[in-house]
Amino acid sequence: MPDRYGVDVLAGDWRKPPRGHSVEVVAERGMVVEDATTGFVGEIMVIEKDLGMMVLEDRRLTRRAFPFGPGFLLDGKPVTLRPQAKKGAAAPTRTASGSRTVSDAKARVALPSRIYVEGRHDAELVEKVWGDDLRVEGVAVEYLGGIDDLASIVDEFAPGPDRRLGVLVDHLVSGSKETRIAAQVSGRPHVLVVGHPYVDVWQSVKPDRLGMAAWPVIPRGTDWKHGICEAMGWPHSNQADIARAWQHILGRVDSYTDLEPAFLGRIEELIDFVTAP
Numbered sequence: 001m002p003d004r005y006g007v008d009v010l011a012g013d014w015r016k017p018p019r020g021h022s023v024e025v026v027a028e029r030g031m032v033v034e035d036a037t038t039g040f041v042g043e044i045m046v047i048e049k050d051l052g053m054m055v056l057e058d059r060r061l062t063r064r065a066f067p068f069g070p071g072f073l074l075d076g077k078p079v080t081l082r083p084q085a086k087k088g089a090a091a092p093t094r095t096a097s098g099s100r101t102v103s104d105a106k107a108r109v110a111l112p113s114r115i116y117v118e119g120r121h122d123a124e125l126v127e128k129v130w131g132d133d134l135r136v137e138g139v140a141v142e143y144l145g146g147i148d149d150l151a152s153i154v155d156e157f158a159p160g161p162d163r164r165l166g167v168l169v170d171h172l173v174s175g176s177k178e179t180r181i182a183a184q185v186s187g188r189p190h191v192l193v194v195g196h197p198y199v200d201v202w203q204s205v206k207p208d209r210l211g212m213a214a215w216p217v218i219p220r221g222t223d224w225k226h227g228i229c230e231a232m233g234w235p236h237s238n239q240a241d242i243a244r245a246w247q248h249i250l251g252r253v254d255s256y257t258d259l260e261p262a263f264l265g266r267i268e269e270l271i272d273f274v275t276a277p
Contacts, residue, residue, distance in 0.1 A: 022070055022078040027054055033081065034073040040064055046211075049083040050248035051234055065233055113164040113274035114157070115141045121246050122168060122201045129256055130267060137275050151184045159190035166270035169195035192273045194266040199224050202249055204263035209252040 027033075027044055033056065034041040042056030045063065057063045066072075070080040115134075117123050123143040126134075134141060144153060147169060159165045167185075171178045172195020182193045198204055202225070203215050210232075218227035229236030229245050236242065256264055 022080050025074060025079040025081055026084050027068065027081040028084070031074070033079070035066055036071050036073050036078065040066075047083055048234075048248060050251045051244055053235075054081070054083075055233070063233070065235075111138045111140075111274065112162060113139065113166075115139060115166045115168065115270050115274055116153070117141060117143050117168045118147055118170050119143050119145060119201070121250075122170070124246075124250060125201055125204070125253065125259075126168075126267060128250060128253055129259065130271065134271070137271070139271065139274055147178065147181050150181050154185045154188065154191055159188065161190060164190045164192070164274045164276075166274045167191070167193045168266060168270060169193060170201060171195070171197065171199050173197050192270065194269055196260075196263045196266055198260075198263070201263075202228065202246065204260050205249055205253055206258055206260060209258050210249065 031044045042058040045057045046055035053065050053067050055065050072079050157165050169178050169182050216231035218224050225242050226236045234245050
């Protein structure tokens with residue numbers, strides 16, 4: 001007799017997805033993929049490992065950012081995209097600041113002198129480029145979380161001939177709030193206050209290291225870091241997004257050559273000041 005009910009729907013592997021199971025694939029520039037959720041099809045133009053995202057460009061030259069992970073189709077098959085793993089590098093012979101690496105130096109007790117910077121990002125950038133040199137010299141860098149109370153901070157530190165204080169200030173330009181605050185302590189004995197012209201230390205990273213000709217201009221009244229992230233097409237809905245954006249920027253800095261001279265000179269000046277006999 002003919003089968004009135006057809007093939008058994010439970011026969012075979014009924015759990016198997018119609019297009020097969022997703023496989024992990026390393027995302028590469030030039031690869032054309034489809035976002036299975038939105039149907040957006042585009043070529044991978046930019047890979048941002050630190051931000052955990054990539055930028056696709058479709059045939060109309062429209063660009064959209066997508067996070068790495070599952071949910072993509074490659075040649076019609078489901079894939080999970082991930083960035084290329086970093087390769088190991090040979091031990092450097094010079095520090096990021098350009099100094100010769102001192103491999104056998106013993107740990108030094110920190111000097112009483114200090115270098116203060118405004119925020120965490122400033123401190124992380126100084127550490128990445130000058131950290132090896134500062135440890136050899138025994139100089140500690142601390143961040144203040146802002147300089148509104150700089151005068152009282154200097155008083156509390158109590159600078160002296162053997163206890164010098166160097167301070168790095170952001171946006172030290174004519175007429176700025178930072179310039180007025182710095183003027184309150186400038187000229188005090190054993191204190192050196194220097195600054196760079198950038199709104200934030202992010203701008204001390206050369207823009208071409210991030211694939212742009214210049215840093216975007218953010219209008220007054222807009223939070224500068226959020227504005228930068230929005231202009232760059234990066235996530236910026238919360239503080240975690242801002243932190244990831246900074247780590248992405250910091251990841252583009254390998255040495256002093258990635259930083260603007262106006263920033264480099266001020267850090268070298270502070271190091272010379274606090275380590276002078």
